[in-house]
Amino acid sequence: MAARWLKAENGARLFVIGILVGIPLAILIGRWITSRDSSIEIHARIAEAGGFTPANLIAKVGEPIRLRLISDDVQHGFAIGQSDTPALDLPAGQMVETTLTFDRAGKYVFYCTRWCGLSHWRMRGTIEVTGEPAAQASAVSPLYLKLNIDVDDPHPAKNIPSRKPVAKSINNIPISFLTREYYLTHSPSDAFVETLHATSLPDDEIWNLVAFVWQANTTKEKLAQGQKLYAQNCAACHGESGKGDGVMAASLTKKDSSAQMEFGHNTKSPVDFTDSSQMLGASPALLQGKIIRGGMGTGMPYWGPIFTEEQTWALVDYLWTFQFEYVMHFRQLER
């Protein structure tokens, strides 16, 4: 009887011990099997909780790297800066795999594409790609640097229109206004003053002409591209309407807010793109500089490593729509 009891009891004990030991062991083995391949596991958390981990990767030209991306909190995104690779969505708690192959050496920036938190823009990492061929050296430095523009200088408009200008041409547009270079290097306010001196048109018509010149330097496609980029990257602070009233704006201006603690200095309320007194005093080149370099001491992120030059100009083009009413079926001027 005792032997029978002992046999049953020992069986039960083995069963329980098997469960207590077997389950952790099975988990360990499962983990080991799935982590044997060469893929790199990257965990994504909001910037305040660490951002991407690891954030600095190494790769070689022509050798694919396999990434296993896991968001540990909210929905994030993943994209490589200045590249055409489509962004990936990283739903919370799910693993997303991707393979990247770089054909040129250089330092690439990867970043989050979803507004995941106040410091979303800080969710960035780098991939150092070594080997041959080397990265193409930037052919030209950004226009704002070539023009030696001080991005932080105040740029009040000398004049502002009484209403939102509507792009409208006149018969004899001063030829100097029609060049791409003029558009990039002058503020609308400068253009207004120069036109004022050259013509006898009323102020409103001059502003309409300035709007026409600005419209003539973009296309519907560029505006659509700029609008998309704005919605994805700028609207959270600057607002869909451009008034600086995005969902994150309040946190940036609240004294001693987590945003201010995060940035380590006083942040400022986001720029109001509908404010003519400031916007019309800025040239496209100045706006390019602000986007590429970001706003020192304001909380405005730098987008240089993220946007291509084409994207940056498309965004600049779109920003003018907060000042000017473009007529969509416009005739594009010869460039």
Add this chain to the structure above:
Amino acid sequence: MTRYEITPLLQPLLKNRLPQFIIQAIALGGFVFAIIAGLVGTPVGNHNFSIVFVWIGWWALLMLIAVPLFGRAWCSVCPIPLAGEWMQHGALLKPGGKGFGLNLRWHNKFRNIWLQNISFALVALFSAVVLTQPNITSIVLIAFLFVAFAASLIFERRAFCRYLCPVGGFIGLYSQVAPIEVRVKDSAVCAAHTEKSCYIGNAEGYGCPWQVYPGGLSKNTYCGTCMECLRTCPHDNVAIQIRPLGDDLLKPHGRKLDEAFKAFIMLGSAMTYSAVMLGSWGQLKAAAYAVGTSAWALYAITFLVFIFGALPASFFIATSFNRKSFINFAYALIPLGLLAWIAFSLSFVFANASYLLPAISDPFGWGWNLFGTVNFKWTPFLTQVTPTLQVAALIIGLAWSSQVAIQIGEQIKARAQGVIAFCFVITLGMLWLLVG
């Protein structure tokens, strides 16, 4: 009242302790798995096995099926006391081993459920994070295991289950409603049986782990349905019976203040959880999550005052400031409390049940796909009928509680109108919180 004994059908299954042990051991496996998942898996709750299986899967089974229909059935297979009992008995199955432990008697002063009331309230204070953060869930589960194990080594029998377990407390309260009971067939047989093996134990089984003398058992509250008395009774005098719903509520003896307060705690918690987790008050939700902050402290104090102060005080007024009426009528709140919890649970169980499929394939959020279901998208089920079910549950709860209040009123010769009005207000409050 009519009762149907089902023991003959189940006796071979229940006397044999192997099926119960296997279920308990498998549940222990699930428990350990959930703890590990919570500690090392993804911190995203809806993709972590610990949150999904404990707070959606287990909770749904417990509150929608096990408690209303089978009372303390969960307690009979709960894995938490397994390790401690193993040490205490020196065996996992039949008696025969040499156990160890101090075997101290639980102090008379604490032979009530006040400690369970407090332990539930303590867990409830942190519920917003416990229910959403896998690592916190794991810590709570580990704490349960640790305290249960320690209690088994220090005290006799299942001291943790009987006096400390926060879950066991409310399961016991609501098991009075369940249509199933373990009772002796003939109390005269028990009276004549001097050995009292059901309480002392014998070679076939252990003395009641729940410290209840089965011969005197008249309510489900403290019967853990462990089936030891079925095994130890030499006269086959213990039966499992189907009975009318809520039968224990009308038994006038044994009504106590600690159990009365349990009813308020549970009712108040159902309302608070509904407000915090389902309501649209962002600040309240944020305060409940911000453990350790002054906002959370304010939330915690308000919650404690609500369940231990405001609700009982209102009920005291409703029962004409009479202590006897207060205690007796509190039992009328049990059906409404249970159905309020069912209504609350309905709001998220069906909506979130689809998380079970990805979580079983990828329990840690490591990119596994064990059963090919990892890509099953979140799909809320029965959303069209859930509000109707919730309203129906609350109305049934109100009607049932009102009926019980009237019957208790007749027993103690007191007016039940105030109690019915109290139940009506609570029902309106729950309706507003859940479907309003």
